[in-house]
Amino acid sequence: xxxxxxxxxxxxxxxxxxxxxxxxxxxxxxxxxxxxxxxxxxxxxxxxxxxxxxxxxxxxxxxxxxxxxxxxxxxxxxxxxxxxxxxxxxxxxxxxxxxxxxxxxxxxxxxxxxxxxxxxxxxxxxxxxxxxxxxxxxxxxxxxxxxxxxxxxxxxxxxxxxxxxxxxxxxxxxxxxxxxxxxxxxxxxxxxxxxxxxxxxxxxxxxxxxxxxxxxxxxxxxxxxxxxxxxxxxxxxxxxxxxxxxxxxxxxxxxxxxxxxxxxxxxxxxxxxxxxxxxxxxxxxxxxxxxxxxxxxxxxxxxxxxxxxxxxxxxxxxxxxxxxxxxxxxxxxxxxxxxxxxxxxxxxxxxxxxxxxxxxxxxxxxxxxxxxxxxxxxxxxxxxxxxxxxxxxxxxxxxxxxxxxxxxxxxxxxxxxxxxxxxxxxxxxxxxxxxxxxxxxxxx
Amino acid sequence: xxxxxxxxxxxxxxxxxxxxxxxxxxxxxxxxxxxxxxxxxxxxxxxxxxxxxxxxxxxxxxxxxxxxxxxxxxxxxxxxxxxxxxxxxxxxxxxxxxxxxxxxxxxxxxxxxxxxxxxxxxxxxxxxxxxxxxxxxxxxxxxxxxxxxxxxxxxxxxxxxxxxxxxxxxxxxxxxxxxxxxxxxxxxxxxxxxxxxxxxxxxxxxxxxxxxxxxxxxxxxxxxxxxxxxxxxxxxxxxxxxxxxxxxxxxxxxxxxxxxxxxxxxxxxxxxxxxxxxxxxxxxxxxxxxxxxxxxxxxxxxxxxxxxxxxxxxxxxxxxxxxxxxxxxxxxxxxxxxxxxxxxxxxxxxxxxxxxxxxxxxxxxxxxxxxxxxxxxxxxxxxxxxxxxxxxxxxxxxxxxxxxxxxxxxxxxxxxxxxxxxxxxxxxxxxxxxxxxxxxxxxxxxxxxxxxxxxxxxxxxxxxxxxxxxxxxxxxxxxxxxxxxxxxxxxxxxxxxx
Numbered sequence: 001x002x003x004x005x006x007x008x009x010x011x012x013x014x015x016x017x018x019x020x021x022x023x024x025x026x027x028x029x030x031x032x033x034x035x036x037x038x039x040x041x042x043x044x045x046x047x048x049x050x051x052x053x054x055x056x057x058x059x060x061x062x063x064x065x066x067x068x069x070x071x072x073x074x075x076x077x078x079x080x081x082x083x084x085x086x087x088x089x090x091x092x093x094x095x096x097x098x099x100x101x102x103x104x105x106x107x108x109x110x111x112x113x114x115x116x117x118x119x120x121x122x123x124x125x126x127x128x129x130x131x132x133x134x135x136x137x138x139x140x141x142x143x144x145x146x147x148x149x150x151x152x153x154x155x156x157x158x159x160x161x162x163x164x165x166x167x168x169x170x171x172x173x174x175x176x177x178x179x180x181x182x183x184x185x186x187x188x189x190x191x192x193x194x195x196x197x198x199x200x201x202x203x204x205x206x207x208x209x210x211x212x213x214x215x216x217x218x219x220x221x222x223x224x225x226x227x228x229x230x231x232x233x234x235x236x237x238x239x240x241x242x243x244x245x246x247x248x249x250x251x252x253x254x255x256x257x258x259x260x261x262x263x264x265x266x267x268x269x270x271x272x273x274x275x276x277x278x279x280x281x282x283x284x285x286x287x288x289x290x291x292x293x294x295x296x297x298x299x300x301x302x303x304x305x306x307x308x309x310x311x312x313x314x315x316x317x318x319x320x321x322x323x324x325x326x327x328x329x330x331x332x333x334x335x336x337x338x339x340x341x342x343x344x345x346x347x348x349x350x351x352x353x354x355x356x357x358x359x360x361x362x363x364x365x366x367x368x369x370x371x372x373x374x375x376x377x378x379x380x381x382x383x384x385x386x387x388x389x390x391x392x393x394x395x396x397x398x399x400x401x402x403x404x405x406x407x408x409x410x411x412x413x414x415x416x417x418x419x420x421x422x423x424x425x426x427x428x429x430x431x432x433x434x435x436x437x438x439x440x441x442x443x444x
Numbered sequence: 445x446x447x448x449x450x451x452x453x454x455x456x457x458x459x460x461x462x463x464x465x466x467x468x469x470x471x472x473x474x475x476x477x478x479x480x481x482x483x484x485x486x487x488x489x490x491x492x493x494x495x496x497x498x499x500x501x502x503x504x505x506x507x508x509x510x511x512x513x514x515x516x517x518x519x520x521x522x523x524x525x526x527x528x529x530x531x532x533x534x535x536x537x538x539x540x541x542x543x544x545x546x547x548x549x550x551x552x553x554x555x556x557x558x559x560x561x562x563x564x565x566x567x568x569x570x571x572x573x574x575x576x577x578x579x580x581x582x583x584x585x586x587x588x589x590x591x592x593x594x595x596x597x598x599x600x601x602x603x604x605x606x607x608x609x610x611x612x613x614x615x616x617x618x619x620x621x622x623x624x625x626x627x628x629x630x631x632x633x634x635x636x637x638x639x640x641x642x643x644x645x646x647x648x649x650x651x652x653x654x655x656x657x658x659x660x661x662x663x664x665x666x667x668x669x670x671x672x673x674x675x676x677x678x679x680x681x682x683x684x685x686x687x688x689x690x691x692x693x694x695x696x697x698x699x700x701x702x703x704x705x706x707x708x709x710x711x712x713x714x715x716x717x718x719x720x721x722x723x724x725x726x727x728x729x730x731x732x733x734x735x736x737x738x739x740x741x742x743x744x745x746x747x748x749x750x751x752x753x754x755x756x757x758x759x760x761x762x763x764x765x766x767x768x769x770x771x772x773x774x775x776x777x778x779x780x781x782x783x784x785x786x787x788x789x790x791x792x793x794x795x796x797x798x799x800x801x802x803x804x805x806x807x808x809x810x811x812x813x814x815x816x817x818x819x820x821x822x823x824x825x826x827x828x829x830x831x832x833x834x835x836x837x838x839x840x841x842x843x844x845x846x847x848x849x850x851x852x853x854x855x856x857x858x859x860x861x862x863x864x865x866x867x868x869x870x871x872x873x874x875x876x877x878x879x880x881x882x883x884x885x886x887x888x889x890x891x892x893x894x895x896x897x898x899x900x901x902x903x904x905x906x907x908x909x910x911x912x913x914x915x916x917x918x919x920x921x922x923x924x925x926x927x928x929x930x931x932x933x934x935x936x937x938x939x940x941x942x
Contacts, residue, residue, distance in 0.1 A: 002799035003533055003726070003882045004806040010885040014813040023805045026812050026830070027706060029675035034711045042572045045796030048537050055790055059546030061561030069553045072777060079469040081502055089520040090513035093534050096732040098526070098864070101916040102448070102517035102856050106731040109512055112458050115933035119495040125932050128732070131587035134777040142632070162777050169773030173601060173633030216489050244481065246491050259777065269562050270552030270778025271587065272734030284930065290732065295926035302454050303918035307926040313628035318637040323628035325590040330730030337509055340458050341468035343499045352481060353474035359484045360476035379485050396555055408553045432476045
């Protein structure tokens with residue numbers, strides 16, 4: 001089926017008015033030699049029902065597992081009311097608010113989103129969102145280079161390997177390369193190593209909080225040495241934990257970025273999700289992406305517009321702060337509604353339940369032979385890494401049979417330079433019984 | 445359908461609806477034995493003051509965002525003729541399929557064995573896109589058109605580097621009608637972005653192109669039909685000239701809706717093309733995302749595509765291949781905007797081979813008809829385009845002092861969204877109008893009548909037009925003030941007192 005609404009009469013009348021007898025006459029500018037000969041070699045049309053049936057069959061080939069995997073994407077409950085709002089076609093069939101008078105809904109929601117991101121991160125200003133956490137981290141590195149007019153970018157070894165790879169890719173064209181700062185035996189960034197790597201040509205340092213392996217970094221000393229060298233501190237966060245942990249804004253961060261998926265967005269095999277991007281006030285004019293600001297209309301009523309557009313590609317072209325053209329509008333809306341529904345206490349409870357569940361699992365695993373925490377003395381929030389004697393992929397396979405996604409295999413990430421094991425993540429959805437099943441699985 | 449509810453009414457922010465101690469949706473509490481938080485995490489790491497998220501009951505949250513939603517123009521309300529954005533109808537079935545539990549609930553680190561349906565869908569979507577574009581390989585990873593462009597430009601870099609020409613090929617060319625993301629992307633990838641002029645017909649000026657081509661050119665970025673809606677009829681020659689000096693041809697696929705099933709970028713000589721699933725393949729624009737910007741390439745560029753690549757293995761299973769030593773890297777945290785791919789796949793399976801071609805033809809038919817209806821009242825400096833036409837308000841402005849911006853604002857009173865205005869840059873007072881194939885003849889006529897009425901109003905009652913809109917939730921907004929007196933987040937009263 002197709003979505004072309006014309007009746008035969010409509011079509012005839014339209015062609016007559018245009019003055020052609022066949023629609024293909026409207027393709028006269030296309031040289032004959034490149035006109036496609038015959039139909040595309042793709043399957044014939046399906047009815048809506050046939051399509052739904054095929055899609056349902058494909059969806060059924062994917063197995064739903066009890067999820068202990070995290071590493072940037074977390075299995076939180078999303079209240080039904082979130083999906084209700086983002087399924088309103090007033091939101092999802094609109095576009096970037098180019099005509100603000102008829103886009104106040106989208107604009108005000110983004111303004112509220114920006115406020116919430118600032119509150120969670122402890123930062124002064126936030127943008128309307130980025131594609132995801134890794135690209136937000138990469139944009140932060142690009143922005144830091146522009147702000148400091150310096151070229152080197154340092155990253156902790158415990159930065160999410162995918163964020164590292166994406167940042168490296170973004171820097172490639174600019175003639176830069178990510179340099180790695182090692183961690184100490186406690187799993188935390190080695191301040192001495194960082195100090196040694198810093199210099200007056202370093203634009204920024206990227207760290208993760210809690211880091212990829214779950215350890216809670218001490219951000220203040222890192223900020224201190226970074227700032228002493230005149231560089232910016234960029235912090236990639238798990239935003240759920242910020243309802244329990246001190247926000248990076250209080251600890252010296254200059255730019256905070258996050259994978260915002262846990263707020264209102266289904267994992268959906270990794271996308272679409274939403275990147276959060278916040279910074280100190282003085283950096284606002286160098287930020288990438290859309291920003292919404294409040295103003296007044298001709299009758300002095302409050303209203304919202306896209307602002308600081310002179311930073312952006314549609315005006316600055318090759319001198320823009322970024323080539324980004326959209327945000328992740330609907331995903332940012334989902335996050336905003338989610339955070340509104342949970343509110344101050346609800347969000348705190350979700351974060352605390354996740355932390356309690358993780359620590360319960362940790363205590364249970366103390367008695368399991370062959371499973372050792374990678375960093376037994378270092379504080380963690382809702383995610384931690386264990387070394388496993390049994391091959392981690394074999395454990396995941398056994399888990400698959402038992403209906404459990406037993407974390408993420410560390411052997412996926414050579415660049416971390418850690419022994420084989422599993423990264424385990426916990427949300428408020430995991431029950432004690434499910435955690436006990438995980439422990440039993442790891443016990444073999 | 446003119447007019448909005450809530451005209452002139454300000455909606456308080458969600459923070460103003462908040463009251464201490466109120467709760468929205470109840471979430472699950474842990475059932476393990478709990479310990480005090482500071483026994484689990486040292487107190488120095490713990491937050492001392494909670495984030496001031498709003499405290500609002502669930503029904504009030506719903507009312508708040510419902511009220512906000514009613515202030516939006518959207519495709520399901522009336523024509524949304526934003527040129528170059530392809531605001532076509534978004535089939536509702538897409539919204540059902542992408543939410544199937546087996547898709548929406550899938551963690552990206554799930555073992556490949558438990559993601560076979562998702563991987564197969566991605567593989568088959570890529571196969572269809574390859575066929576539509578006449579390309580040899582497709583990556584689905586880019587999250588939006590701009591990231592697709594970045595993929596394209598990084599492919600250019602990787603390709604020239606592999607041939608030892610990375611240092612000398614510094615220039616990326618694009619026509620003066622190009623979208624702003626083209627030069628911005630070229631600059632982000634470290635190239636010198638250079639504009640070349642269009643000829644009188646709005647096409648690439650072959651002479652100017654020849655003069656600019658040499659061994660320092662990495663590639664040419666060229667939308668086709670270009671942003672004037674005009675098909676680059678010399679495209680085969682353009683490709684040949686660029687290839688002769690060793691450059692690559694990049695097609696911004698923004699306007700593919702005019703061509704699919706009729707002619708293919710690969711057959712025109714393009715080496716790289718990006719698709720916008722949110723334009724051409726009906727996935728919703730979401731108030732500004734999520735999009736999806738897959739990129740198709742010819743075989744000589746395939747080794748450089750980002751990791752991981754979705755592959756079909758010899759045993760018929762599907763997997764993710766990370767072991768691609770020549771890949772330029774990675775752009776998305778995972779595999780791209782999968783949920784958007786499910787929507788596009790659903791749409792493409794319904795259209796099928798014939799529906800895809802008919803869709804392009806109907807998009808061109810609708811634009812030709814609308815152009816016919818409008819061309820008496822507005823200038824058409826470059827003539828009728830294929831799927832979109834760029835009108836100019838220059839004559840109207842000379843006659844009446846009514847600017848394109850005024851026409852755009854007045855259209856809002858008539859219940860329509862405005863076209864893309866003041867773009868492309870080489871058309872003064874531009875009104876870039878793209879109706880798409882999903883609009884009826886009658887809706888196009890309604891829109892044309894509104895445009896004619898506005899042109900008449902410009903003569904008879906110019907103030908009505910220059911002070912429009914009159915019926916929208918707010919009137920014209922002071923953008924200058926927004927940029928000067930930055931107000932980018934809600935000010936909590938206690939902060940103001942402090």
